[in-house]
Structure formats: C-alpha cells, structure tokens
Amino acid sequence: MKNFLKERCKKIAHEIVQESYPELSNRKIRIFTTNFLFGYIASAPAIGYIVVSNKIKQFDDFVIQGIIAHELAHSIRFIKMGTTKRIGMFINLLSSGLITKNKVKMSKEENETDKEAIRRGYARQLYKSRKIAEYKAKNNEKFRKICALYLTSKEIKEYAISIGRWA
Numbered sequence: 001m002k003n004f005l006k007e008r009c010k011k012i013a014h015e016i017v018q019e020s021y022p023e024l025s026n027r028k029i030r031i032f033t034t035n036f037l038f039g040y041i042a043s044a045p046a047i048g049y050i051v052v053s054n055k056i057k058q059f060d061d062f063v064i065q066g067i068i069a070h071e072l073a074h075s076i077r078f079i080k081m082g083t084t085k086r087i088g089m090f091i092n093l094l095s096s097g098l099i100t101k102n103k104v105k106m107s108k109e110e111n112e113t114d115k116e117a118i119r120r121g122y123a124r125q126l127y128k129s130r131k132i133a134e135y136k137a138k139n140n141e142k143f144r145k146i147c148a149l150y151l152t153s154k155e156i157k158e159y160a161i162s163i164g165r166w167a
C-alpha cells in the first residue's frame with residue numbers, strides 16, 4: 001500500500017528546500033514514518049533524514065510545513081556545525097531525557113533551530129504546529145517536558161515580529 005503520509009511529507013520537504021533552504025538542494029531528503037517516536041512527532045537524526053510519527057497525518061499541510069521546516073532547519077545547523085559537534089549533538093539528543101545538563105544544551109539547540117526556520121519564513125506554520133503541541137501538553141506531563149525544550153508559540157510570534165517575519 002502506498003504510504004500517503006510519506007509522499008505528503010516528501011512533497012512538502014522538497015517545496016521548502018526549493019523555496020527557502022538552498023543549502024539542501026543538492027542533498028537527498030529521506031523521509032521515514034513510524035508509530036514509535038516516543039512523545040516526539042518528528043526527529044532529524046542526520047543531514048537530510050527526517051523521521052515523522054504517523055500521528056501527524058491528521059494535520060493539514062500548513063501544520064506539517066511547520067514541522068518539516070523545523071526538522072530541515074536541524075539539517076542546516078548540522079551542516080554548519082561540522083562532524084565533531086554533530087556527533088556530540090546526537091549523543092545529547094539520545095541522553096537528553098536522562099541528563100539535565102544535556103537537556104539544557106538540547107533546549108538551546110531546539111530554540112536555535114526554531115529561529116532558523118522562522119528566519120526562513122516559516123513562523124506562522126511553526127506557530128500553528130506549536131499551538132497544537134501546547135494544547136496536547138496541557139494534560140500530558142511527558143509531552144509538557146518535551147514542549148519545554150522548544151520556543152513557546154508566544155516566543156515564536158515575538159521573535160518573528162522582531163525580525164519582520166510575521167507577515
């Protein structure tokens with residue numbers, strides 16, 4: 001059976017790369033879908049790799065754009081940081097649930113990744129996807145902890161306005 005979510009994400013990712021992420025235009029973008037992404041709805045383990053939860057198929061394209069724009073912004077940052085730092089970041093990612101210090105580092109990285117996506121014009125999409133996450137976090141402790149690693153919807157809007165990207 002055709003994996004419609006995968007096809008949708010691939011199309012959206014390619015549009016984003018073409019319009020706003022030229023650094024990735026000569027790289028292959030690989031999308032994986034899974035039911036087993038603990039709490040997270042998407043993840044970017046390496047340059048050009050995006051893993052999305054099947055749970056996101058209920059969202060409209062605008063929201064998925066926000067999610068993918070964030071994950072592709074990780075790839076942009078991975079390219080900029082070089083291999084050694086990238087491996088460190090990967091270890092942080094794996095252990096951030098266990099070690100507080102790594103959680104702080106991960107939070108900084110997630111915040112910077114959000115800002116990268118905002119600078120490239122995806123503030124509104126990111127805002128909408130974060131609103132959904134915040135709503136879900138209201139009565140889900142685990143989800144709330146994950147949400148705390150990212151900019152809030154309010155911070156997304158404030159940052160976007162401050163750089164003239166809330167058009």
Ligand SMILES: [Zn+2]
Nearest residue numbers: 070074110113
């Ligand atoms: Zn992220």
